Structure formats: C-alpha cells, structure tokens
Amino acid sequence: MTNNSIIKKRWISLYVENQIGVLAKISGLFSGKSYNLDSLTVGETEDSTISRMTIGVTSDDITFEQIKKQLNRSIEVIKVVDITDIPINMKEILYVKISFCTEKDKEEIFRIAQVFDLKIVDYNKNTILIESLQTEVKNNDIIKLLNNVFINRLEVVRGGSVAIEAISMTDR
Amino acid sequence: MQVKGTEIFVKALKEEGVDILFGYPGGQAIDLFDALYDQNEIEVIMPRHEQALVHAADGYARSTGKVGVCLVTSGPGATNLVTGIATANYDSVPLVCFTGQVPQNLLGNDAFQEVDIVGITRSICKYAVTVRDRLELPRIIKEAFYIARTGRPGPVVVDLPKDVQQAMGSDEYPSEVSIRSYKPNEGVHMGQIKRAITILNKAKKPLFLIGGGVNIAHANKEMTKLVDITGVPIITTIMGKGAISTKHPLYMGNIGIHGSYAANHAVSECDVLFSIGTRFNDRITGKISEFAKNATIIHIDIDSASISKNIAVDIPIVADAKLAIEKLIELVVPVKAGEWVEQVRGWKEKYPINMDKHNGMTPEKIIRTINDMYKNLIVVTDVGQNQLWTTQYIELDENKQLLTSGGLGTMGYGFPAAIGAKLGNPKKDVICITGDGGMQMNIQEMATAVAMELPLIICIFNNGYLGNVRQWQEMFYNKRYSSTCLRYRKSCNRDCGNCNKACPKYTPDFIKLAESYDAYGIRVTKEEEIVNAFLYANSNKEGPTIIEFIIEREVNVLPMVPGGKPLNEMILDC
Numbered sequence: 140m141t142n143n144s145i146i147k148k149r150w151i152s153l154y155v156e157n158q159i160g161v162l163a164k165i166s167g168l169f170s171g172k173s174y175n176l177d178s179l180t181v182g183e184t185e186d187s188t189i190s191r192m193t194i195g196v197t198s199d200d201i202t203f204e205q206i207k208k209q210l211n212r213s214i215e216v217i218k219v220v221d222i223t224d225i226p227i228n229m230k231e232i233l234y235v236k237i238s239f240c241t242e243k244d245k246e247e248i249f250r251i252a253q254v255f256d257l258k259i260v261d262y263n264k265n266t267i268l269i270e271s272l273q274t275e276v277k278n279n280d281i282i283k284l285l286n287n288v289f290i291n292r293l294e295v296v297r298g299g300s301v302a303i304e305a306i307s308m309t310d311r
Numbered sequence: 312m313q314v315k316g317t318e319i320f321v322k323a324l325k326e327e328g329v330d331i332l333f334g335y336p337g338g339q340a341i342d343l344f345d346a347l348y349d350q351n352e353i354e355v356i357m358p359r360h361e362q363a364l365v366h367a368a369d370g371y372a373r374s375t376g377k378v379g380v381c382l383v384t385s386g387p388g389a390t391n392l393v394t395g396i397a398t399a400n401y402d403s404v405p406l407v408c409f410t411g412q413v414p415q416n417l418l419g420n421d422a423f424q425e426v427d428i429v430g431i432t433r434s435i436c437k438y439a440v441t442v443r444d445r446l447e448l449p450r451i452i453k454e455a456f457y458i459a460r461t462g463r464p465g466p467v468v469v470d471l472p473k474d475v476q477q478a479m480g481s482d483e484y485p486s487e488v489s490i491r492s493y494k495p496n497e498g499v500h501m502g503q504i505k506r507a508i509t510i511l512n513k514a515k516k517p518l519f520l521i522g523g524g525v526n527i528a529h530a531n532k533e534m535t536k537l538v539d540i541t542g543v544p545i546i547t548t549i550m551g552k553g554a555i556s557t558k559h560p561l562y563m564g565n566i567g568i569h570g571s572y573a574a575n576h577a578v579s580e581c582d583v584l585f586s587i588g589t590r591f592n593d594r595i596t597g598k599i600s601e602f603a604k605n606a607t608i609i610h611i612d613i614d615s616a617s618i619s620k621n622i623a624v625d626i627p628i629v630a631d632a633k634l635a636i637e638k639l640i641e642l643v644v645p646v647k648a649g650e651w652v653e654q655v656r657g658w659k660e661k662y663p664i665n666m667d668k669h670n671g672m673t674p675e676k677i678i679r680t681i682n683d684m685y686k687n688l689i690v691v692t693d694v695g696q697n698q699l700w701t702t703q704y705i706e707l708d709e710n711k712q713l714l715t716s717g718g719l720g721t722m723g724y725g726f727p728a729a730i731g732a733k734l735g736n737p738k739k740d741v742i743c744i745t746g747d748g749g750m751q752m753n754i755q756e757m758a759t760a761v762a763m764e765l766p767l768i769i770c771i772f773n774n775g776y777l778g779n780v781r782q783w784q785e786m787f788y789n790k791r792y793s794s795t796c797l798r799y800r801k802s803c804n805r806d807c808g809n810c811n812k813a814c815p816k817y818t819p820d821f822i823k824l825a826e827s828y829d830a831y832g833i834r835v836t837k838e839e840e841i842v843n844a845f846l847y848a849n850s851n852k853e854g855p856t857i858i859e860f861i862i863e864r865e866v867n868v869l870p871m872v873p874g875g876k877p878l879n880e881m882i883l884d885c
Contacts, residue, residue: 150369155492159441159443160429160430160433160439160441163430163433164433167433168434192361201623204619205616205619205620208616208618208620209616211615211616212463212614212615212616214437214438214458214490214492214493215492217492218494251603276534287502296761299767
C-alpha cells in the first residue's frame with residue numbers, strides 16, 4: 140500500500156437506519172476518533188425507514204479509508220458510498236442577510252446577485268436577504284466576496300451540502 | 312397469547328440458551344427479577360457491584376464461548392457497567408447487557424435514577440438500543456444476541472423502560488433474524504488466500520503473528536496444523552497466547568513491549584509477516600515506522616476496520632480466522648525456511664525470559680509452579696505486573712486458557728472475571744492472578760465467591776505498590792513514586808524513596824479479610840512454601856482460597872521496550 144498522505148476534501152453518501160440516536164452515533168464516531176468532519180446533512184429518503192446523509196470530510200487517504208470502514212462496521216449503517224470522485228449533483232443552500240444597506244449598497248447587491256446567480260428573497264428599507272443554491276466551494280466564495288464588501292454587516296446561515304449521483308456521466 | 316414484557320424477556324433468554332445471568336436488582340429492574348423468580352433454567356448470580364457483575368459475565372463469556380448476560384437497574388446500575396462494557400468491547404467479548412430504564416413518560420425528565428445509558432455507551436459497545444415499543448421487544452432481544460456473538464463479537468446494550476417491561480404483547484419469540492444493515496462476513500476470498508500463500512512460499516524469513524482473534528474463533532487446532540505443515544515460526548500477542556501450545560517447538564513467545572527477545576527480533580527481521588486476528592495495537596508494534604520494516608504483510612481479520620488501521624497491509628483478507636485457516640490448510644505446503652527457523656530458535660535459547668537474577672520467591676517461580684501443578688486450567692489475570700509476568704511465564708495448551716484484559720487494561724477485572732469463568736467451568740481449576748492494587752478494586756466479590764461456594768484460587772502478588780506504574784517511575788521518572796505506594800500513610804515521608812522495616816503495616820491484612828468473608832487465606836513468604844500453599848488451596852472445595860504471596864517490593868517486568876522505541880531495542884536488564 141502506498142503511503143499517500145495528500146489531505147483533500149472528500150464526500151460520502153451514507154445510508155442509515157432512520158432511527159433515534161443514529162445521527163448521534165455517526166457524529167460521535169467522527170468526534171470520538173478525531174476525524175475532521177466538515178459538514179453533515181441528513182434527511183429521510185423515498186423509504187421512510189432509511190435516512191441518507193451527505194458527509195464532507197477533509198483527510199488523507201489512510202484516514203479516509205479508516206473512516207469508511209468505521210462507518211461500515213456501525214450496525215445502523217446500511218451503505219457507505221464514496222462519492223468523492225464520481226459524477227454527482229451537489230448543492231448547498233446558503234442564506235445571507237445584509238444589514239444597514241444604503242441605496243448604493245442595494246444596487247451593488249443586486250449586481251452581485253445577477254453575476255453570481257443569487258436570489259433576493261426578501262428585503263426592507265435597509266436589509267436584504269439573499270438565497271444561494273450553489274456548491275459549497277462557490278458559496279464559500281460568495282461569503283468571502285460579500286464579507287469584503289459589507290464588512291461586519293452579514294448574517295450567514297448555511298445548510299451543508301446534499302449530493303446525489305449524476306444520471307448522465309458528464310454532469311457534475 | 313398475550314404476556315408481559317418481562318415474561319417474553321425470560322422466554323427469550325431461555326430460547327437463546329442462557330443458563331447463567333449476572334444480575335443486580337433495583338427499582339426499574341424489579342419486574343424483570345420478579346419474572347426470573349419462578350423458573351430454574353436460568354441461574355441468577357448476584358455479584359456485589361455492577362462493575363464486577365459485568366466482568367464476571369465477561370469471564371464467563373470468554374471461557375465458555377457463550378454470550379454473557381447482564382441485568383441491572385437504571386441510573387447507577389447502568390453507569391456501573393461502563394468500564395466492563397468497554398473492557399469487553401476492546402477484547403471482542405460477546406455480552407448482552409440489559410438495563411432497566413424509567414418509564415417512557417418520564418424519559419428526559421431527569422427522573423430518579425434516569426441516565427441516557429444508550430448515549431453513554433454508544434462509543435464503547437457494538438450496539439446499543441432502547442426498546443420503545445413492547446411490539447419490538449422480542450425482535451430486539453433476538454437481534455441483540457445475534458449481533459453480540461457474530462462477526463467480531465462484542466457487547467450489546469438493551470435498555471428496557473419499565474412500561475415496556477410491564478406492557479402486554481405477543482409471547483412469540485422469533486427464530487430467525489435478518490438485519491439489513493448488519494451482514495457479518497461469512498466467506499473467505501480465495502483469490503486473496505492464494506495470493507497470500509504464493510507470497511508465503513517465496514519467503515526466506517516467514518513468521519506467523521497471531522492475535523486474540525484465533526482464540527475467539529476457537530481455531531487453535533487448525534492453527535497448530537497450519538504451523539505444523541508450513542514449518543513457519545509463530546509468535547503471539549498476549550491475547551493470542553494459547554493459539555498454539557506454548558511448548559510447540561516453533562512457538563517463539565509473545566511480541567510487544569514486554570515480549571520475548573526472539574519474538575520482537577523475529578518480527579523486526581522477517582520478510583513475510585502472516586498475521587491473523589490482531590489489531591496491531593501500539594503495545595505490540597513499538598515505533599510504528601520500524602515495525603516489520605522489511606516484511607510483506609498479510610493480515611486476516613474479521614473486522615475490516617482493523618486492517619491497515621495502524622500498519623499498512625499488503626494482502627488484506629477479511630474473514631473469520633477459523634474459516635480462513637481451514638482454507639489455508641488445504642493449500643499450504645512446507646516453506647523452505649530452515650536457516651531462519653534456526654536463527655529465531657537461537658535467539659529464543661540465548662535470550663530466554665527469566666527472573667534468575669532475583670533470589671527467593673519470584674513471580675516466575677510461582678507461575679511455573681502453577682504450570683507444573685495444574686493440567687486443566689483457566690488462568691485469569693488482573694492488570695499490571697501480575698498480568699505481564701503471567702503472560703510471560705504461563706504455559707498454555709488445549710486444556711489451559713488465559714483470560715486477561717488486553718485492550719482496555721482494566722484493573723479490577725481479574726477476580727470477578729475468574730468468578731464468571733468458574734461458574735461457566737465448574738470442572739476446571741480456575742486461578743486468578745492479581746495484585747494487591749487490582750484485588751482491592753473489586754474485593755467485595757469475596758462475598759459472591761463464598762456465597763456461590765466457588766473453589767477458586769486467588770493469588771495475590773503483594774508488593775505493596777501499584778507495581779507497573781512504580782516500575783515506570785523507577786525507570787523513567789527518577790524514582791519519584793508519586794501515588795503508587797500502597798503502604799503509604801499520611802504520617803509517612805512522601806519522598807521516602809524506598810521501603811524499610813519502619814513502613815506502616817499493610818492495609819488490608821488479606822488473610823484476615825478472607826476470614827471475615829468465611830473464606831481461607833494463606834500467606835506465603837518463602838519459595839519453599841509455594842507448592843504447599845497450592846496443595847492447601849486445592850484441598851478447599853467449598854469456597855475460594857486467597858494465597859497472598861509477599862514478593863520483593865521493587866521487581867520489574869523485563870525485558871521491556873521503552874515507549875516510542877522500535878521493538879528490537881529492548882531493555883533486557885536494569
């Protein structure tokens with residue numbers, strides 16, 4: 140086995156029993172074993188007895204192998220799918236509320252929204268609420284940009300990524 | 312027919328073949344104990360503390376191969392199990408631990424004796440579940456036993472709210488179990504087996520490294536056959552000791568920080584390391600980058616997560632040890648490694664482990680006496696020097712078994728586990744080897760051993776110290792014996808540095824303690840008295856006998872690999 144120690148972002152799609160305590164079990168596994176958990180989303184699937192998690196981790200190859208094995212051996216885990224290097228559709232919801240906006244600010248926000256494909260979902264005299272449905276990386280960029288322009292005026296909440304395997308192999 | 316939850320609970324235990332249950336009652340378990348009162352098929356043993364209870368169930372399970380069953384109440388009853396559950400989890404011991412729980416209408420209310428035991432034990436057991444519906448009770452118990460004993464065995468916690476215990480429901484207990492998310496590996500990948508054999512056959516310096524997995528799979532006969540056919544030398548971890556007779560000419564001893572010179576050097580110099588059922592724990596690898604540096608490593612384990620966790624493996628094989636070894640036996644041929652075998656054997660002869668430099672009564676002499684006097688034996692150790700000496704000097708074969716807390720290293724394990732082992736094996740001699748520290752961690756179990764009329768022998772190696780830590784303090788902490796002297800009194804000079812005649816009397820007096828429990832105790836101070844002490848203990852068939860061996864206070868376990876060093880850099884003497 141090669142000792143590949145490249146640390147990179149990886150994604151797992153995890154099928155688990157939809158039962159009380161399973162989320163605690165999975166998140167506890169990450170904290171207990173000091174794995175670097177970046178994001179975890181969970182929701183019911185088409186089968187109400189199964190939940191599906193999308194888990195983002197940053198790790199080297201060896202640790203990632205161990206993470207997958209540890210998940211697999213958990214009794215409540217039905218299937219572990221490594222989606223790091225396969226075609227997937229993945230999005231994260233992001234809300235950004237920007238306060239103390241002047242008219243000029245608002246114009247700038249509308250321009251940014253147009254360029255970055257953001258939705259203005261609510262606003263009043265001096266506050267604007269933006270919704271972004273993008274990849275995690277793109278959302279990072281958007282937050283960075285907005286933070287640069289509207290320092291200390293942002294309120295950010297993001298949902299964590301949700302992913303599903305692509306149908307067409309070229310879709311990403 | 313409609314029956315109460317407690318009735319289906321008793322029926323389930325019977326269907327699972329439970330003959331002994333280790334139980335301690337309490338408010339939220341009282342209904343379950345009431346249901347057990349009317350039957351004779353399951354013997355209920357009541358240890359005097361829940362921690363000892365779970366260790367006893369563990370000793371029973373390890374020594375019989377059956378599932379150990381615990382029943383305790385909610386709250387403190389449940390939390391007292393924690394150390395024992397973690398102990399069993401580390402060493403892959405099948406347990407099902409039932410905990411009483413407050414009724415569901417009180418759950419989350421911080422009710423009297425309510426704890427979230429499923430949450431507490433989640434990371435230290437194989438599976439934990441609260442039964443929330445009487446309907447699910449039979450299925451969950453069935454699954455609990457199945458999960459505990461299959462795959463890599465381990466402890467399962469089943470939390471039973473009182474309302475579920477009392478609710479009426481079906482009296483049917485399922486005969487089949489199917490869990491979609493749990494399918495233990497039952498096959499062997501023949502391609503990988505063949506690849507492993509090809510590599511083994513080309514080896515010039517092959518070596519078997521065997522862990523506890525082979526003992527758990529009861530593959531001892533098969534393992535011996537594999538060694539006999541191939542002629543490859545074999546070393547074990549302490550959990551693997553006994554996988555093959557320790558008298559076998561190709562057995563080279565234990566590997567690890569207190570392993571034999573031959574074993575540690577063999578693993579450092581081998582070119583093919585064929586390992587089965589070991590986790591490559593840090594106690595056996597030493598400095599990881601130097602471990603089996605020149606070797607191609609083959610690893611068979613039932614738990615895929617144990618493969619390539621600590622040591623990168625070239626040929627991984629996920630399988631039950633027994634199944635895999637059976638397949639290997641069909642295909643292996645003698646490996647031409649005569650020179651290598653002679654080399655390893657030479658090390659073994661030149662550097663045996665012994666305590667020859669110490670005069671008088673040594674732990675080695677006591678353990679060798681046990682080797683000579685007992686033919687059908689279960690030895691149960693506590694943790695610390697007593698354990699390490701035992702793993703070094705005890706001889707094992709198909710009629711002798713060693714039980715020890717290898718993974719968690721739980722002090723207080725030995726004595727209650729010996730009680731469990733004796734209960735499960737009334738016809739075998741059971742000897743507990745413990746220290747004066749560890750014995751005091753579950754000393755109250757004298758009452759259980761006396762009550763159950765268990766003729767087991769408790770050897771206390773009394774040096775008045777927490778000896779293993781003291782040894783580290785001597786070797787690496789400039790003899791600063793911080794909190795390790797068991798003879799310490801407030802009036803002592805803290806930095807006395809050594810013991811002397813003026814030391815306070817030791818507390819307790821183990822002989823008087825035995826008497827107070829209506830048991831026998833005998834104190835041995837001289838080498839010549841060892842045999843007679845065991846003869847005396849053997850003659851006591853009615854209950855436990857304590858043999859207190861007053862050993863030299865500052866004796867070390869050697870050889871030793873200091874922390875972070877490669878295995879072949881051993882301290883042989885100091």
